[in-house]
Amino acid sequence: MKPFNLIITGYGGQGVLTLAEIIAKAAFVQGYDVKQAELHGLAQRGGSLQCHVRFGKEIFSSLVRKGNANLIIALETVEALRACYFANKKTIILTNKKIFRLPLELKVILKKIKKYSKKLYVVSADEIIKKITGDITMVNTYVLGYALAKKLLPLKKEIIWQTLKEKIHPEFLEENKKVLGEAFRKSPSI
Amino acid sequence: MKKVLLFGNEAIVQGALEAGAGFATTYPGTPASEIGDIFAKIAKKQKIYFEYSTNEKVALEAAAGAAFSNVKSIVSMKHYGLNVASDSFLPLVYFSCPLVVVVADDPGCWSSVQTEQDCRWYSRLANIPMLEPSNSQEAKDMTKEAFAIAWKYKIPVLVRLTTRVSHSKSAVKVGKILSAKTRGKFNKKFGLGSTITVERHVKLLEKLEKIKEVVEKSKFNFAQKDNNKGKIGVITSGIAYSYVREALKELNAKLPLLKLGFTYPFPSEKVRKFLSKIMEVFVVEELDPVVEEETRKLTDKKVYGKNLLPEAGELKPEDVLIALSKLLRKKLPINLIKEFSETVPKRIPFLCPGCPHRPVFYVVKKVLGKKIFAGDIGCYMLGSYPPYELENFVVAMGAGTGISHGIAKTTGEKPVIFIGDSTFFHAGIPALLNLVYNKSNALVIVMDNRITAMTGHQPHPGTGFTGMHEKTKTIQIEDIAKACQADFVKTSNAYNLEQLKKDIKQAYDSKGVSVIIAKGECRLLTIRKITRQGIPIQKFEIVKQKPGLRELEQFACPAIRKKKGKYFIDEDLCWGCSLCKQLFPDCIRIKKQEEE
Numbered sequence: 055m056k057p058f059n060l061i062i063t064g065y066g067g068q069g070v071l072t073l074a075e076i077i078a079k080a081a082f083v084q085g086y087d088v089k090q091a092e093l094h095g096l097a098q099r100g101g102s103l104q105c106h107v108r109f110g111k112e113i114f115s116s117l118v119r120k121g122n123a124n125l126i127i128a129l130e131t132v133e134a135l136r137a138c139y140f141a142n143k144k145t146i147i148l149t150n151k152k153i154f155r156l157p158l159e160l161k162v163i164l165k166k167i168k169k170y171s172k173k174l175y176v177v178s179a180d181e182i183i184k185k186i187t188g189d190i191t192m193v194n195t196y197v198l199g200y201a202l203a204k205k206l207l208p209l210k211k212e213i214i215w216q217t218l219k220e221k222i223h224p225e226f227l228e229e230n231k232k233v234l235g236e237a238f239r240k241s242p243s244i
Numbered sequence: 245m246k247k248v249l250l251f252g253n254e255a256i257v258q259g260a261l262e263a264g265a266g267f268a269t270t271y272p273g274t275p276a277s278e279i280g281d282i283f284a285k286i287a288k289k290q291k292i293y294f295e296y297s298t299n300e301k302v303a304l305e306a307a308a309g310a311a312f313s314n315v316k317s318i319v320s321m322k323h324y325g326l327n328v329a330s331d332s333f334l335p336l337v338y339f340s341c342p343l344v345v346v347v348a349d350d351p352g353c354w355s356s357v358q359t360e361q362d363c364r365w366y367s368r369l370a371n372i373p374m375l376e377p378s379n380s381q382e383a384k385d386m387t388k389e390a391f392a393i394a395w396k397y398k399i400p401v402l403v404r405l406t407t408r409v410s411h412s413k414s415a416v417k418v419g420k421i422l423s424a425k426t427r428g429k430f431n432k433k434f435g436l437g438s439t440i441t442v443e444r445h446v447k448l449l450e451k452l453e454k455i456k457e458v459v460e461k462s463k464f465n466f467a468q469k470d471n472n473k474g475k476i477g478v479i480t481s482g483i484a485y486s487y488v489r490e491a492l493k494e495l496n497a498k499l500p501l502l503k504l505g506f507t508y509p510f511p512s513e514k515v516r517k518f519l520s521k522i523m524e525v526f527v528v529e530e531l532d533p534v535v536e537e538e539t540r541k542l543t544d545k546k547v548y549g550k551n552l553l554p555e556a557g558e559l560k561p562e563d564v565l566i567a568l569s570k571l572l573r574k575k576l577p578i579n580l581i582k583e584f585s586e587t588v589p590k591r592i593p594f595l596c597p598g599c600p601h602r603p604v605f606y607v608v609k610k611v612l613g614k615k616i617f618a619g620d621i622g623c624y625m626l627g628s629y630p631p632y633e634l635e636n637f638v639v640a641m642g643a644g645t646g647i648s649h650g651i652a653k654t655t656g657e658k659p660v661i662f663i664g665d666s667t668f669f670h671a672g673i674p675a676l677l678n679l680v681y682n683k684s685n686a687l688v689i690v691m692d693n694r695i696t697a698m699t700g701h702q703p704h705p706g707t708g709f710t711g712m713h714e715k716t717k718t719i720q721i722e723d724i725a726k727a728c729q730a731d732f733v734k735t736s737n738a739y740n741l742e743q744l745k746k747d748i749k750q751a752y753d754s755k756g757v758s759v760i761i762a763k764g765e766c767r768l769l770t771i772r773k774i775t776r777q778g779i780p781i782q783k784f785e786i787v788k789q790k791p792g793l794r795e796l797e798q799f800a801c802p803a804i805r806k807k808k809g810k811y812f813i814d815e816d817l818c819w820g821c822s823l824c825k826q827l828f829p830d831c832i833r834i835k836k837q838e839e840e
Contacts, residue, residue, distance in 0.1 A: 087415065093411060114485075115486040117560065119561035121584075122577075132591075135586060
């Protein structure tokens with residue numbers, strides 16, 4: 055398989071790193087060569103966060119190069135636009151409908167993002183999971199579920215679920231399952 | 245052999261364990277922080293010793309002491325951590341000290357405010373053998389090799405990482421972990437030798453000659469087998485190697501390629517041999533032209549390098565791709581040509597909701613107004629951003645206090661210094677002593693959040709526990725300040741605005757050196773403790789609007805926002821510190837928990 059280049063982005067505290075780790079591990083379990091790059095540091099304190107996950111037959115660089123992403127998953131809309139640096143005409147973008155602490159207009163940003171993508175999916179993940187779980191902690195799980203439901207990731211659902219189970223505290227497993235289930239229900243196209 | 249996905253930093257620890265390391269030390273600093281954190285996690289189980297030392301110099305010295313006592317030891321730190329340790333680092337190479345030193349550079353300054361230095365120069369400055377991994381497998385293998393060289397030739401060995409090696413995951417074949425020796429006997433032969441430094445220098449150079457023979461044959465310096473055609477060749481080291489492979493694949497080019505991993509002593513014979521088969525060479529490396537300059541010394545042929553690549557900032561895969569396409573006159577992949585033309589506003593990091601630093605900044609600005617303010621290294625660097633704008637300079641660990649002394653002496657003003665608890669233990673004490681001894685005039689505010697927060701919550705001498713999770717003495721900063729004989733010393737509760745106001749005013753108004761310890765636990769820690777107990781986090785709400793609430797913008801809690809002219813508390817962000825209620829008890833109250 056040609057390398058699959060994925061950018062996962064959001065702001066510190068949204069679970070970007072966990073999401074990247076789950077996808078990278080699942081790709082590895084599925085037998086691909088995997089490289090993943092992430093940044094630590096001030097991320098906890100609301101800064102931009104970008105993870106790169108690449109998998110395929112043979113991967114050298116852990117960084118996706120400019121204009122070479124197959125898929126961008128964003129947990130925040132402005133971060134989705136920032137990640138369009140890695141987009142090209144064939145890139146699929148999936149973003150949470152949310153602007154966090156920046157004086158920008160959602161509509162304007164979404165219009166810009168659209169320019170950089172072949173297909174743009176926009177989900178109101180925060181609102182949906184708040185209804186299910188009471189807070190927005192599991193926004194990453196919801197978006198992952200949505201990506202799987204729409205078949206945006208060339209990875210097996212069962213392997214992702216297995217990886218998630220290993221990664222997540224058993225206490226939160228049931229809720230994660232609920233959130234994933236909801237993501238599948240919200241994508242009626244499959 | 246089992247294959248697992250590991251970060252470069254995890255692979256370093258795995259390599260050390262496979263080499264039989266029994267003693268590990270560090271002072272936390274990103275991108276190296278996780279090396280220590282993983283040791284902290286596994287030390288007890290693996291029956292090895294690990295500690296968070298008070299600073300990098302002490303960490304290095306402790307590791308050297310273990311090496312002198314015949315125990316395999318390793319010390320890790322970030323790039324300018326090595327500057328702190330350098331005072332002992334350079335002389336230790338003159339001794340027969342078999343020690344592995346891991347240093348992580350940060351090209352692009354993702355987690356650094358001081359410098360973007362290239363620590364490979366230290367190998368030349370200190371005459372220390374050096375390995376440069378380019379991925380996690382190499383990080384593990386080279387750590388093992390470093391131990392082998394260190395113990396065979398009785399010399400410290402440097403393993404140099406960069407952010408992308410430390411923080412990238414890739415597959416690693418893990419081997420058997422050796423049962424480690426943690427007890428030894430002090431070996432006088434390691435420490436002594438000749439007392440004449442010049443003689444020891446001569447001996448060191450002789451050692452390096454022998455190690456050079458190893459370097460020339462090392463499997464870490466290899467010519468890529470499948471790439472051999474062309475008059476232009478590429479020499480590369482570190483993370484840049486992965487970008488070169490990627491770019492060559494994209495350009496469908498098979499150039500002669502030499503990858504260097506064991507780079508000091510420099511493998512000049514191997515490079516000379518490689519150069520003999522090509523007409524021109526392109527040296528691809530991140531940051532400084534270290535390999536490039538070594539290469540130039542060996543040939544009259546055309547050498548490309550930093551004329552095609554950036555010297556400052558992180559090297560990116562596209563930089564290498566563009567440079568190679570130019571050099572080879574090959575067309576770029578179509579999707580790189582289209583420019584990304586958006587200017588996306590930068591996201592300024594903020595202090596967490598409920599952070600104990602926020603009330604200190606707020607009160608200092610209210611009570612003291614315009615003064616000279618010094619910052620230091622830690623989360624409280626964020627006090628330099630609006631609306632606080634309180635730090636005129638941030639230089640290096642402890643430097644806020646040291647520099648303020650010179651300012652006080654020459655301006656007659658009383659500077660205000662913010663320094664964290666861990667930073668105070670690391671490098672603040674000698675600077676505080678100097679203030680008192682040399683009759684200075686300054687206010688030192690220790691931002692005591694009870695942990696080394698920014699690097700991931702590592703313990704320090706004030707926390708009461710060690711890197712092995714054992715209980716130990718809790719060193720009180722107040723006691724140290726008093727022992728230094730500061731003129732005014734007081735501990736103040738960071739979560740009590742009224743007390744803070746009173747104490748900070750009093751401390752500033754008193755003559756000479758004043759120390760305020762603004763104590764309040766890092767809110768992340770508190771929240772984690774509360775959540776673990778299953779207790780819901782108390783949330784606050786604004787129930788009455790009035791013009792005075794505008795003051796909340798000066799307080800700048802990220803949970804407090806404005807919509808259609810009205811202030812409200814975002815319950816997703818509120819971490820229940822109650823400070824906003826202290827400001828406006830008539831407008832803000834505890835939010836009633838919804839009935840389940």
